[in-house]
Amino acid sequence: xxxxxxxxxxxxxxxxxxxxxxxxxxxxxxxxxxxxxxxxxxxxxxxxxxxxxxxxxxxxxxxxxxxxxxxxxxxxxxxxxxxxxxxxxxxxxxxxxxxxxxxxxxxxxxxxxxxxxxxxxxxxxxxxxxxxxxxxxxxxxxxxxxxxxxxxxxxxxxxxxxxxxxxxxxxxxxxxxxxxxxxxxxxxxxxxxxxxxxxxxxxxxxxxxxxxxxxxxxxxxxxxxxxxxxxxxxxxxxxxxxxxxxxxxxxxxxxxxxxxxxxxxxxxxxxxxxxxxxxxxxxxxxxxxxxxxxxxxxxxxxxxxxxxxxxxxxxxxxxxxxxxxxxxxxxxxxxxxxxxxxxxxxxxxxxxxxxxxxxxxxxxxxxxxxxxxxxxxxxxxxxxxxxxxx
Numbered sequence: 001x002x003x004x005x006x007x008x009x010x011x012x013x014x015x016x017x018x019x020x021x022x023x024x025x026x027x028x029x030x031x032x033x034x035x036x037x038x039x040x041x042x043x044x045x046x047x048x049x050x051x052x053x054x055x056x057x058x059x060x061x062x063x064x065x066x067x068x069x070x071x072x073x074x075x076x077x078x079x080x081x082x083x084x085x086x087x088x089x090x091x092x093x094x095x096x097x098x099x100x101x102x103x104x105x106x107x108x109x110x111x112x113x114x115x116x117x118x119x120x121x122x123x124x125x126x127x128x129x130x131x132x133x134x135x136x137x138x139x140x141x142x143x144x145x146x147x148x149x150x151x152x153x154x155x156x157x158x159x160x161x162x163x164x165x166x167x168x169x170x171x172x173x174x175x176x177x178x179x180x181x182x183x184x185x186x187x188x189x190x191x192x193x194x195x196x197x198x199x200x201x202x203x204x205x206x207x208x209x210x211x212x213x214x215x216x217x218x219x220x221x222x223x224x225x226x227x228x229x230x231x232x233x234x235x236x237x238x239x240x241x242x243x244x245x246x247x248x249x250x251x252x253x254x255x256x257x258x259x260x261x262x263x264x265x266x267x268x269x270x271x272x273x274x275x276x277x278x279x280x281x282x283x284x285x286x287x288x289x290x291x292x293x294x295x296x297x298x299x300x301x302x303x304x305x306x307x308x309x310x311x312x313x314x315x316x317x318x319x320x321x322x323x324x325x326x327x328x329x330x331x332x333x334x335x336x337x338x339x340x341x342x343x344x345x346x347x348x349x350x351x352x353x354x355x356x357x358x359x360x361x362x363x364x365x366x367x368x369x370x371x372x373x374x375x376x377x378x379x380x381x382x383x384x385x386x387x388x389x390x
Contacts, residue, residue, distance in 0.1 A: 007032075007106045010053045014081045022120040029112035035103045042083055042097040047090065049110035053081040057103025063095045075100070087113045166334075177219055181212035222354055225283065236366070238273035238389035239281055241315055245304055248285045252293060260298045263289070267306040271313045274386040280362045281386075287355035288317040288382050295321035295380070312368075312385045320379035329374065333360040359384075 007030070011023045032055070035041065041052055044064060059076040073095055076082060082097050087110055108116075188205045191197055197205050242265075249263050256263050274281075285304075292302040296319045305316045324332060333356050363370045363384055374380035 007053065007055065010055065010079055010081065010106065013079065014053055014084070018120070022116075025116050025120050026108060027106075029115050030106050030108040032104065032106055035099050035105065037099055037101050037103075039099045039103070040096060041099070041105070042093045042095065044094065044096040045092045047092050048083070049086050049090075051081070051083045051087050051108045051113065052097075053106040053108075054078050055104040055106055057105075058100040059097050059103065060100055061095050061097050086110065174219075174223070178216060181215045185209045185212040185216075222358065225358060236275040236277060239276040239278050240273050241271065241281070241285075241313060241386070242269040242306060244278060244282050244285055245306075245315065247282060248289050249304075251286070252289055255290075256293050256302070259293060259296070260300075261293050261296045262301045263293075263304070264301060265304045265306070268308075269306055271306045271308050273389040274313050274366075275389050276366050276386060280365070284359045284362050284384065285315070285317070287359045288384075291355060292317050292319035292321070292380075292382075295319055297321055308388075309385070311388050311390075313388055314383055314385050316381050316383040318379065318381040323376040323378050324372065324374040324380055325376050329372065332356055332372070333370075 007027050008023055011026050012018060015022075015026075035057075041050075041059070042048060044062075054076055056078050059080075059082070061073045061076065061082065063071050063073055065071050076097070083093075085091070086093070087108070185208075188197075188209050192202075192205060192209075245265060249265070252263065289302065289304070296302060300320050303318045305314075305318070307314045307316075359382075360370055363386070366386055368384060368386040370385075371383045372380060373383070
């Protein structure tokens, strides 16, 4: 139930120390008005000359920050007052005050206030004291706001520094990732050009060159895709994820075999089609399967499961490898983030750190979700959830 205050109770609160006869003088020179919800009584930057005391109802006080963000400063209810600066200072309103409910207010304009001052000078002293208190409160709020902004600015600078470092590391990693296959392919091509190879050695060399060129092409495509995927959102079609997974498994069979890792599908492969772009979703599955193979131990397995839940299809990719440390888990989807650890065979886990970034962005564009469950030393499971085709 809304509290109702009388002018005789509110006025002494607004002007502490004034006498009962001065309270009556203010009431005589004021007006009681009613307003519906959403009525704007004070408008930020407007020059107005009315002081309000709330008898009934609730109000919000808001301020526009940087001409964009509407920030709620406080809420007011019966017994509160606002706009006192308008009585003594010909300056624009500092904030907007709007009724949240139907309201009743006591209004005192500047001309009425001037009449009160002629008969009751002590009201002026009370007003000065109250405005001084308000100014101190406003100064404290302003200082706190500046501290908050300084903290936000420091965080922004820190993020910029981190992004700059990530970009520089990214360029270094690109150079490293491209240099190795380029040097290998170049060396073998020179040998081929000079006719130094023949027979079985020739076939092996061609396969090596082909594998390294494919690595360069895939890396280049990933970089281009990462830059272009923000620009165009494709028209979604019904996509059978079991077919997408089957294509990826065929593509990675030889890599998995070379690392002695088995690729398996489990669950109902006849799940409903999803809303999506096949090319983008294949990149998602490719990135997850590639990571799962890379981080699996010899004789390990990568399992891809299908399931349905409500209006979503879920695909999980599980490995039993090194897992993800809790301290780096929040960063694994960040662009350019990668781990440089060695497996049991002293093989470096290298990469550009863009596979999972692409994965998350594609899933977000599909209005889906991606989650990860992991335990260090026991493996990781990535679970993507996509909307069914309707």
